[in-house]
Amino acid sequence: MNALNLVSNEQLAAIAKAIAHPARIQIIRLLLSKPSCIGGEITSEVGLAQSTVSEHLRILKAAEIVTGEIEHPRVCYSLNPEKLLPLLDLLQRVASSQVTNDEACCVSTNDKMVCK
Amino acid sequence: MNALNLVSNEQLAAIAKAIAHPARIQIIRLLLSKPSCIGGEITSEVGLAQSTVSEHLRILKAAEIVTGEIEHPRVCYSLNPEKLLPLLDLLQRVASSQVTNDEACCVSTNDKMVCK
DNA sequence: TATCACTATCGTTATTCGACGATTTACGAA
DNA sequence: TTCGTAAATCGTCGAATAACGATAGTGATA
Numbered sequence: 001m002n003a004l005n006l007v008s009n010e011q012l013a014a015i016a017k018a019i020a021h022p023a024r025i026q027i028i029r030l031l032l033s034k035p036s037c038i039g040g041e042i043t044s045e046v047g048l049a050q051s052t053v054s055e056h057l058r059i060l061k062a063a064e065i066v067t068g069e070i071e072h073p074r075v076c077y078s079l080n081p082e083k084l085l086p087l088l089d090l091l092q093r094v095a096s097s098q099v100t101n102d103e104a105c106c107v108s109t110n111d112k113m114v115c116k
Numbered sequence: 117m118n119a120l121n122l123v124s125n126e127q128l129a130a131i132a133k134a135i136a137h138p139a140r141i142q143i144i145r146l147l148l149s150k151p152s153c154i155g156g157e158i159t160s161e162v163g164l165a166q167s168t169v170s171e172h173l174r175i176l177k178a179a180e181i182v183t184g185e186i187e188h189p190r191v192c193y194s195l196n197p198e199k200l201l202p203l204l205d206l207l208q209r210v211a212s213s214q215v216t217n218d219e220a221c222c223v224s225t226n227d228k229m230v231c232k
Numbered sequence: 233t234a235t236c237a238c239t240a241t242c243g244t245t246a247t248t249c250g251a252c253g254a255t256t257t258a259c260g261a262a
Numbered sequence: 263t264t265c266g267t268a269a270a271t272c273g274t275c276g277a278a279t280a281a282c283g284a285t286a287g288t289g290a291t292a
Contacts, residue, residue, distance in 0.1 A: 009138040009145070017136035021250085022125040025132070028206070029125070032213055040268060052251050054270055072259060074268065081211045088211055090144070091204040095197045097148055137280085156238060168281055170240055188290060190238065 007086040015087045018063035023048060023056050031066065031079045039074030123202040131203045134179035139164060139172045147182065147195045155190025 019025060023046050030038060030045055038045075043053045057077065060066040064083045069076040135141060139162050146154060146161055154161075159169045173193065176182040180199045185192040 009141040012141045013136055013138045016132045016141070020129055020133035020136040022129045023250095025125040025128045025206075028210065032209055043269095048250095049252055050269075051253075051271080055250080058270080068269095070258090070269095072268085079210055079213060081213060084207050084210055088204070088207040090141075091200050091207065093148055094144065094195055094200055095204055097195060097197060139280095159239095164280095165282055166239075167241080167283075171280080174240080184239095186239095186288090188238085188288085 012087055012090060015063065015065075015084060018059055018065055019084075021056065021059075023053070024060055027053075027056060027060060027077075028065070028079065031077060039071065039076060042077065128203055128206060130179065131181070131200060134175055134181055135200075137172065137175075139169070140176055143169075143172060143176060143193075144181070144195065147193060155187065155192060158193065 019028065026046055027042055030042060040050075042057070043050050046053050046056075048056075057066065057068070061068055064080055066077050067080050069078070135144065142162055143158055146158060156166075158173070159166050162169050162172075164172075173182065173184070177184055180196055182193050183196050185194070
């Protein structure tokens with residue numbers, strides 16, 4: 001058992017939800033491509049209204065996936081990779097699960113349920 | 117450039133959205149813990165109404181994150197890890213990004229934007 | 233054919249989300 | 263102090279989501 005099991009379904013779902021929007025994925029990719037703080041550039045890149053982008057940034061900040069430091073007229077946004085680790089962990093587990101399940105559906109468990 | 121860049125923001129968001137609910141995370145974890153096909157056991161484990169769980173399974177199947185094979189009274193659900201790989205790739209990139217960004221906010225890019 | 237066990241679908245309701253324009257806030261510079 | 267720029271917040275609207283009970287479908291078995 002590692003850290004994943006200490007994270008609730010609700011917490012994992014909240015992380016996924018925070019990134020479950022094209023505009024927010026785009027923002028994450030932008031921050032990934034430029035380790036600089038692209039303040040209001042995000043707004044023009046995303047192509048939505050300023051208030052809408054601000055709302056997406058608010059959601060990402062609330063989930064602590066990005067951080068924002070004020071650099072006066074602008075705000076410096078950066079990624080906070082740590083917050084994504086629990087979800088990364090889950091996905092890695094799924095990816096590395098022995099899925100020869102194409103035909104191996106219904107492997108017998110303890111005592112019941114054998115199927116095919 | 118690897119496969120990630122060929123995946124649209126919309127596709128990545130759709131994957132995240134499909135798993136962005138506590139009940140669906142729980143289902144994924146259940147399928148991860150038992151490589152067997154736990155048919156209607158999912159319903160009792162999740163603790164929501166049968167129709168609600170069926171709907172969550174429908175969403176996961178529509179996103180091709182799980183597959184369902186009919187084994188008569190029941191349905192055998194299995195994980196389809198491949199579908200999650202694009203999101204896994206993105207998260208790995210974020211996790212491995214050089215984030216000494218605590219203080220390194222505003223690293224200079226090509227020509228502009230230096231900040232602090 | 234009739235029954236059963238399980239799953240999927242339908243219809244409804246309450247809540248949340250996403251987008252926008254308009255407004256407000258915050259602060260540096262003139 | 264006033265102005266200008268960038269970001270955040272507010273209010274509204276329509277669309278999407280989540281949950282449920284009730285109902286319909288499906289196929290094995292009696």
